[in-house]
Amino acid sequence: MSVSSRVSALAASVALLTGFTGPAAFAASPSTAAPSAPSSAAPTVNLATNPGFELPSPNLADWGSIPGWTCTGGPAEAAVTTTAPHSGTSTLTVTPANADSTGECAQTVSVQPNTTYTASAWVRGSFVYLGATGTGKDVSPAWTETTGGNWQKLTTRFTTGPNARSIRLYVHGWYQQGPFSVDDVHVDGPAPAPAxxxxxxxxxxxxxxxxxxxxxxxxxxxxxxxxxxxxxxxxxxxxxxxxxxxxxxxxxxxxxxxxxxxxxxxxxxxxxxxxxxxxxxxxxxxxxxxxxxxxxxxxxxxxxxxxxxxxxxxxxxxxxxxxxxxxxxxxxxxxxxxxxxxxxxxxxxxxxxxxxxxxxxxxxxxxxxxxxxxxxxxxxxxx
CATH class of the missing domain: 3.20.20.370 (Glycoside hydrolase/deacetylase)
Known part of the structure; x- marks a missing residue:
């Protein structure tokens, strides 16, 4: 897809989504399917790995890798920085290297079938998206046109299908929209039983x-x-x-x-x-x-x-x-x-x-x- 086509696609997305009323951060509507009620023995926890980008890389890890996350551009695009994090001491900062990159970073999160989860993240930048694939049902991403240089929370909910055992949680920017930052990621849902x-x-x-x-x-x-x-x-x-x-x-x-x-x-x-x-x-x-x-x-x-x-x-x-x-x-x-x-x-x-x-x-x-x-x-x- 050419850069002009991508810009057109972005404009079309903005035109479609800005027709909805609500705050600048757009969240997907929860599925209408009735989820299974989580067990009373399973408290709600954050299932994301390294959600605040504070954890060190293990020994023998790939050089430049970000613990818990896989970024399409690798260390050339994504890095943990200490510049004005939302909380703690670190944040993920992604600078797409060229016009063909959205700077996506993602992780696999284990989930239970027929269960509702809430995903959220604090972001900073223009046209930043948060979403999930592999849920077993269509889920629209949460996104923001701009955070105005401040931190803004994106939130989306999804209910997994009957065969879902894991989902792919992702964050990314948009073509030629510059760097963005992510912090304090959550995938909140029932804790799985210990192995x-x-x-x-x-x-x-x-x-x-x-x-x-x-x-x-x-x-x-x-x-x-x-x-x-x-x-x-x-x-x-x-x-x-x-x-x-x-x-x-x-x-x-x-x-x-x-x-x-x-x-x-x-x-x-x-x-x-x-x-x-x-x-x-x-x-x-x-x-x-x-x-x-x-x-x-x-x-x-x-x-x-x-x-x-x-x-x-x-x-x-x-x-x-x-x-x-x-x-x-x-x-x-x-x-x-x-x-x-x-x-x-x-x-x-x-x-x-x-x-x-x-x-x-x-x-x-x-x-x-x-x-x-x-x-x-x-x-x-x-x-």
Whole structure:
């Protein structure tokens, strides 16, 4: 679309929307569909990740990334600044780099079906928009023609459809309208139930689950072994090594039942972080792996097996259903089963991508055979 066409589209939008009465900030009308009443046990909370742009980037995060957010122009356009924030010490400032950019920044927010949410943000600039996609129903964005150099609140409400599990929350400007700022973003709705903590998977089937963490070492012989033995695995790579060689992780998870799941951004002990920073670690890893592999993780492996109540809630806020440890370790030549006797149905076996991983697979497979068990796909057994 040419710049003149975009300007015409903007003018048409203004002409349409300014026909409505009301304040300068236009908000979408709530859906007429009756939402499900939230449970009394689910208080209303802000589900947005890093809503005030105050949180530091985790170690190993992409350079220039903004925790919790993905901006189309990257660090060339979007930055956290300390210039006149609405509250706190920081704000997001976006300067579209050229006439083809609106400077959009967005994040994925986990939601519940048939539930009403209120999204809001304080903005400063001309033609700034706030909206959501993936709700299952059409939602018009909230927007303002100009804030007159001051901060102005945009608000919109939406009710999710029966199949909605996540929405994409976005803010953006308009072509050739200059920089804009955003602060104090909210997606207010019922808090999801905490994720389930598990070290094994309850089942009477004669199966075990092979899980492999990290991803810094990626031996070719391990890939061959998995293919030759038709062995399903669940791998929990960190985003940085996963992004360094995504094709490797696609190949080693090619056996049906295999999957790529979440292991945080920085491999830190999350129990030393508050809930909002844990949410950044889990959600940003989820987003990175989803972009690389096309499927959002639903399982989280806490680094060092360290988790607390905040971890379970942060994981749930990121759409994670299960926070998984293990009850056997076959990493780096070990053969440790953390309960008496042989492996048992539903056991989760921990391994790591390393130069010993092929031998570790062989040893774990032999231990499973000795117990009369077969490796199976983990996500096939999660409810």
């Amino acid at each position: 389930t903590a598990a070290g094994s998977i309850p089942t009477s089937d004669k199966v075990v689950f092979f899980t492999v963490d990290d991803g810094w070492s990626r031996p070719a012989d391990a890939e061959t072994f998995l293919a030759d033995h038709h062995l399903p695995i669940t791998t929990f790579p960190l985003p940085m090594p996963a992004a360094a060689d995504p094709s490797y992780f696609k190949r080693v998870t090619a056996v049906p039942g295999s999957s790529v799941q979440d292991h945080s951004v920085s491999h830190s002990d999350l129990t030393k972080l508050p809930l909002d920073q844990q949410q950044v670690e889990i959600c940003d890893a989820r987003d990175s792996l989803t972009r690389l592999f096309g499927t959002a993780p639903v399982v989280f492996r806490p680094p060092f097996f360290a988790s607390n109540a905040d971890t379970l809630q942060a994981a749930a806020n990121c759409g994670i259903r299960t926070v998984l440890t293990a009850d056997a370790d076959f990493s780096w030549g070990a053969s440790n089963i953390w309960h008496p006797g042989l492996l048992q149905p539903g056991d989760v076996i921990l391994m790591h991508w390393s130069d010993t991983i092929t031998a570790d697979f062989q040893r774990a497979l032999a231990a499973a055979d000795a117990a009369g068990l077969k490796p199976a796909g983990l996500t096939d057994y999660l409810r």
